Amino acid sequence: MKNPSLRWKISRRGFLVGVGTTVAVVAVGWVAGKNSLRLAISNMAEGTEKAITRGAPPATPMQWLSISADNILTVHVQKIEMGQGILTALAQIAAEELSLPWENVRIVMDPTGSPVQDPNGTGNSESVVSHYLPLRNAAATLRDMLAAAAATQLNVPVAALKNTPTGFVTDSGVARTYGAIVAAHTAEWVVPETAPVLKETSAFSLIGTSQKRLDIPAKVTGTAVYGHDVRLPNMTWGVVARPRIIGAVIASVDPKNAATMPGVVAIVNEDSFVGVVAETKAQAQTALLTMDIQWKLPDTLVTQAAIDAATTVDPATGVEIQRDGDALAALESAKTVYTREFRTPMAVHAHLEPQASVVDVRPDGVDAWVSTQVPAGMASAIAEALNREAANVTVHPVYLGGGFGRRLDADLGIEAARLSAAAQRPVAIAWSRADEFHNGFVRPPTHHVMRGSLAPDGTIEALSHHQASGDVLLTIFPAAVGTFLGWDIGAVRGAKWYYTANAGRLMTAQRVQLPIATSFWRGLGLLANGFAIESFIDELAEKAGIDPLTFRMQNLPDTEFGTRMKATLNAVSTLANWNSGPPEGHAYGLACSADAGTCVAQIADVSIVDGAVRVHHVYAAIDCGLVINPDGVVAQTEGGIMMGVSSTLIEALTVVDGAFSASNFDAYPLLRNNQAPDISVVIVPSTAAPGGMGEPPIGPIAGAIANAVYRLTGSRPQTLPIEIQAK
């Protein structure tokens, strides 16, 4: 797919970027010793000085930005819209330096092989973080190039041109739109040798405004195209044999008469991969069911008891991720040590659009439409599977019907590619809900052992957090990485202590290798760690006899982070009238967390209705640094809270008879409208750089609800989902 408006003749010099855009190079000496290296990598992953520009910046602004003769700016990105509003936010950032009216702005998700190169995919709450300065620099550079071209065309010095919302005007009032300048420019575009001057933030007219989402009109009329919706001429349907028992592999296949059944186009039976291609989905399914497929079960069936037993903290084997002072010695000598354990279960993403891919393998090239957060990685994976050059494969981005970390596996595209290669026609694979439950991957279970002691004045003296978790991030690395590290960066998102720089603090992470597929889920370890830490801090506040809000304020450090978090806590306290408290018969629970450069604090208004936890209202304050689109921030906060309420009250996946316990939502319900709280959000004014938004709001919610439940029942919830124990 070409971009018709992208017809720039350009010099090949890369453009220079203005202040603050850096590619951090973290040198870690191997001689430093294994434990120090682990700590260094941990700091790199979570440190506030995290590198924000990843991947190569474009050689010219024109790789990201094009302007048509009718003055429409089109922004080209390879970030994937999955509901987080990223396309709108990036379009606002890009249009800002050109001062264009919002009606003149479009944005497209470009396919792989286009000038937009984005090897990183979409995730980790970092699309805005990673694009904020590079996009502004690209747009400002383009503005300067257009000014130079206009000056030539109008035969005036650049200094005589004034920038307007649509182009430039000379001292004598001659106006040229950007589009007209582009249309009249026949020479090669020259990228300036100096970095552009960026707008002061006080001069922003688009950044910081709640522009309406560009993708929403198509989503209320049913015209938005998702992976499940791609239809090509001559397209066929593929189905793949998938095991129901965890760990089962194909032992033998008798295809019977499947190949001659109505509509069957091709059958693939190689390397433990069995799939059928037919004219319709039903024909493919019928043919697959006709085949006699024998599965070899694992020697020992996976059991929930074995998963729970493995996911249990052994303080001797955890790797130190955080060590300030000597927490263990302080706990050893403390008069009273408070201890509490927490567990969180496996969960699924339950994105409502199941996985889907359409791949067309032809001798001259491969086109693929895949529900993926990582188009570039998907192109490489398909190319490798087909033994072709990566440049031979084009992955076309599609809207995702939810992502939440699930759209990262390569098998999705590879399966359709293998079937298409055999059928020599385009093949669509659309997963069923049962496929999702049994053959996806899950949020890993966790176990947390928290210990703490208090000084006589009620402040925290020492804290330790021993965590055991199934793998998150390590599942995408070669096995040697996990063996060397011994802990998982993803599992410890939000696991370090952020309270009190004065106390001894210890956090250890214990890697649990489970016989089930575990990996990314919104926020990675954040929900589980927030539940454990914020529940335990609430318990310490109670033991100290101090109000939970005051206790948090007293024990947050006087650092920039601590100052931001205290302001966030103050804001949520005002929003919810913390001091006045909740309605009669309800309880408030408070929690906060920090993630991806964003501070979040939440108060849950909870009561017990008919023996079940009812969350009536959630109040949230958020400091995500500089805000691109305030309503987008509110929407992501609401979404993170709702997903977290669902996890806190309802969701758990278990293993029964060697298989996951659910095949559909009857056995694994999600939060429904009548269980969904009202939500109020306040954005805390901040001078910090833009932080992440897709995941941070899910951090505090389980703790906030659990702390309210404790006030109502006198029993502190220690597992998710929360089950009520009578007072």
Next chain:
Amino acid sequence: MELSINGKLVTIADNGDSRPLVLVLRDELNMTGTKFGCGAGICGACTVHVDGVATRACQTPVNQLAGKSITTIEGLSLADGSLHPLQQAFIEHQVPQCGWCMSGQIMTAAALLAVNANPSRADIVTAMDTNYCRCGTYHRIRNAVAHAASLKNPVTE
């Protein structure tokens, strides 16, 4: 056999089978505005109207639909092509995130407003309780449906 979809008669293969409407719409007629979510009548993503009633297309065999009037999200816009008040309200309140459940949400809400022009908050929650939204837009859905009801029924005082 013939189906009446969005006011037009459409011919589909009569295989004598009971294939579900959602697959006929999506895979045979390429009308992909109606979404597939669970295939079990639980999530509501495939909600369409059959004779004006919100109906799960994944649980509705096409051989039961002869002579009935089917409306999908593609047919919800008004005759002059303008957006249905619910579509306007869902844009105004910026409801969709990923958007996959939205056709079903809007069709469920449209069936409610057709029989209850002035729904109470409780009426809205009860009606919309049949539809999952994994992105968690429930709170905005409630506000948008209430707003759409007010658009449909301009207050005349």
